[in-house]
Amino acid sequence: MYPIAYADVLAARARLRPFFDPSPVRHYPLLDELVGYGIRVLVKHENHLPTGSFKVRNGTAAVTALSGDDASRGVIAASTGNHGLGLAWAGAARGVSVTICVPRGNNPDKNAAIRALGATLVEAGDSYDDAVAASRDIALREERVLVHSTNHRDVLAGAGTLTAELLEQVPELDAVVIALGGGSQAVGASVVSATLRPALEVYAVQSTGASAQHDAWHAGVSRNSAPVDTFAEGIATGSTYELTFPALRNGLTDFVLASDNAIAQGVRDLWRITHNLPEGAGAAGLAGLRLLAPRLAGKSVGIVLCGGNLDTARAVEILSGGTPISGYRP
Numbered sequence: 035m036y037p038i039a040y041a042d043v044l045a046a047r048a049r050l051r052p053f054f055d056p057s058p059v060r061h062y063p064l065l066d067e068l069v070g071y072g073i074r075v076l077v078k079h080e081n082h083l084p085t086g087s088f089k090v091r092n093g094t095a096a097v098t099a100l101s102g103d104d105a106s107r108g109v110i111a112a113s114t115g116n117h118g119l120g121l122a123w124a125g126a127a128r129g130v131s132v133t134i135c136v137p138r139g140n141n142p143d144k145n146a147a148i149r150a151l152g153a154t155l156v157e158a159g160d161s162y163d164d165a166v167a168a169s170r171d172i173a174l175r176e177e178r179v180l181v182h183s184t185n186h187r188d189v190l191a192g193a194g195t196l197t198a199e200l201l202e203q204v205p206e207l208d209a210v211v212i213a214l215g216g217g218s219q220a221v222g223a224s225v226v227s228a229t230l231r232p233a234l235e236v237y238a239v240q241s242t243g244a245s246a247q248h249d250a251w252h253a254g255v256s257r258n259s260a261p262v263d264t265f266a267e268g269i270a271t272g273s274t275y276e277l278t279f280p281a282l283r284n285g286l287t288d289f290v291l292a293s294d295n296a297i298a299q300g301v302r303d304l305w306r307i308t309h310n311l312p313e314g315a316g317a318a319g320l321a322g323l324r325l326l327a328p329r330l331a332g333k334s335v336g337i338v339l340c341g342g343n344l345d346t347a348r349a350v351e352i353l354s355g356g357t358p359i360s361g362y363r364p
Contacts, residue, residue: 035281035284036221036224036225036228036281036284036285037187037190037221037277037278037281038187038190038191038194038221038222038225039225040194040225040226040228040229040230042187042188042190042191042194042225043191043194043195043198043222043225043226044198045191046091046095046099046188046191046192046194046195047195047198049094049095049098049099050091050094050095050098050192050195053084053094053098053124053127054083054084054090054094056199056203057078057079057080057082057083057088057196057199058078058079058082059076059077059078059079059200059203059204059336060076060077060079060308061074061075061076061077062075062077062307062308064307065077065303065307065308065320068303068307068324069320069323069324069327070327071327071328071330071331071332072331072332073323073327073330073331073332073333073334073335074333074334074335075323075335075336075337076204076207076334076335076336076337077304077308077336077337077338077339078196078199078200078336078337078338078339079310079339080196080316080338080339080340080341081310081312081316081339081340081341081342084123085116085119085120085122085123085147085343086116086119086341086342086343087116087119087120087268087340087341087342087343088116088193088196088219088338088340088341089116089117089119089120089183089341090119090120090123090124091120091192091193091195091196092117092120092183092188092189092190092192092193092218093117093119093120093121093122093123093124093125093181093189093192094120094123094124094127094192095188095189095191095192095195096109096121096124096181096186096188096189096192097109097121097124097125097127097128097130097181098124098128099188100128100130100179104179105128105129105130107177107178107179108125108130108131108132108133108176108178108179109121109125109130109131109132109133109178109179109180109181110132110133110134110135110169110172110173110176110178110179110180110181111132111133111134111135111169111180111181111182111183112134112135112136112162112165112166112168112169112182112183113134113135113136113148113162113165113183114136114137114140114141114144114162114165114267114268114270115136115140115141115144115145115147115148115267115268115343116144116268116341116343117183118134118136118144118148118153118155119144119147119148119151119343121134121153121181122134122147122148122151122152122153123151125151125152125153126151126152126153131154131178132151132152132153132154133153133154133155133156133169133172133176133178134148134153134154134155134156135156135157135158135165135166135168135169135172136148136155136156136157136158136165137157137158137159137160137161137162137164137165138157138158138159138160139160139361140157140267141267141343141345142345143343143345143346144343144345145157147343156168156172161262161272162262162270162271162272163258163259163272163273166182182275183215183216183218184215184216184217184218184275184277184278185275185276185277185278186277187277189218190218190221190222190225190277190278191222192218192222193218193219193221193222194221194222194223194225194226195222196219196222196223196338197210197219197222197223197226197227198226198230200336201226201227201230201231201234204334204336205231206334207231207234207334207335207336208233208234208235208330208333208334208335209234209235209236209237209287209330209333209334209335209336210223210234210235210236210237210335210336210337210338211237211238211239211319211320211322211323211326211335211336211337211338212236212237212238212239212319212338212340213238213239213240213266213268213269213315213316213318213319213322213338213340214238214239214240214247214248214269214282214289215240215247215268215269215270215271215315216271216275216278217238217247217275217278217279217281217282218278219338219340220236220238220278220282220285220286221277221278221281221282221285223236223285224236224281224282224284224285224286225281225285228285235287235330236285236286236287237286237287237288237289237290237322237326238251238282238286238288238289238290238322239289239290239291239292239318239319239321239322239325240269240289240290240291240292240318241264241266241269241270241291241292241293241294241297241314241318242264242291242292242293242294243262243263243264243270243294243360244260244262244263244264244266244269244270244271244272245260245291246258246260246262246271246272246273246274247271247273247274247279247282247289248289248290248291250274250279251279251282251283251286251289252289254283256274256279257272257273257274258272258273258274259272259273260272260273262360263360264294264297264314264360265294265297265298265314265348265357265358265359265360266294266297266313266314266315266317266318267313267314267315268313268314268315268316268340268341269314269315269318270360288326290322290325290326292318292321292322292325293321294314294357294358295357296321296324296325297314297317297318297321298314298317298352298356298357298358299321300312300317300318300319300320300321300324301313301314301316301317301344301352301353302352302353302355303317303320304316304317304320304339305353308339310339310342311342311344311349312339312341312342312344313341313342313343313344314344315340315341316338316339316340316341316342316344317339319337319338319339319340320337322337323335323337
């Protein structure tokens with residue numbers, strides 16, 4: 035049914051515990067007013083974790099699970115930023131060599147942060163899928179351990195620790211709305227809720243400009259290398275993934291699309307109300323909740339501010355009322 039078990043999440047929590055504390059959950063009455071329909075909105079602040087993203091859970095879970103021999107070989111992954119940052123941070127903490135492949139034109143602030151943590155950064159191709167292909171080639175050539183951002187059991191277990199914390203913090207939670215790129219957050223939520231709170235409704239949201247997972251979920255057929263055109267690079271994926279797609283089909287209550295304009299508005303609303311600045315993916319949960327609000331009337335709903343690594347240029351553009359284009363200007 036699922037690629038990991040709740041026991042895997044518990045094991046990941048034990049490995050992560052020495053490295054960082056649980057992220058906070060906050061309630062903002064102004065968000066309740068914004069969303070309406072009598073919904074109580076709870077924000078899980080993953081942007082308060084090291085590297086500013088939930089992906090540090092995934093990277094740390096993977097790196098701390100390495101055998102001594104694998105750790106000595108080093109790891110490699112493809113990323114649009116946050117997975118790379120999580121692995122780079124964990125690698126620095128454990129003394130493991132890390133190489134990260136990113137697409138050309140990737141978020142320059144994330145690239146700089148990955149390098150600052152001591153990882154080797156390789157720019158390869160024009161899309162995330164191109165970077166994945168490059169990471170596989172380098173893994174074979176250099177005999178590094180490949181840690182895919184989604185197709186990796188320890189990565190999924192790390193992501194599951196998010197929902198395990200959330201349900202301890204808000205045990206009465208009725209639903210959660212999660213931004214979906216590869217699907218690790220949503221799969222983790224489904225695995226954990228099946229044990230701790232089976233009634234929890236798990237919803238996913240993706241950008242209309244990167245709708246491959248959404249379209250595949252509704253059609254029941256996997257997709258690969260679909261077009262991607264969104265400024266929210268954290269959810270800018272054009273393929274489904276072997277480990278997560280069947281689990282998403284089984285575990286999600288529903289899957290919706292939000293426009294980049296709606297996601298940009300979510301950035302502005304979260305900044306205005308919470309005084310936390312999300313990146314695009316970090317605001318997608320709010321954008322999705324506003325679409326789902328009529329069917330979630332009167333419920334307690336969690337949204338995940340999954341990342342806060344918005345670069346300065348885009349922050350200025352969004353907070354000035356605009357919506358960035360996909361990709362980065364030279």
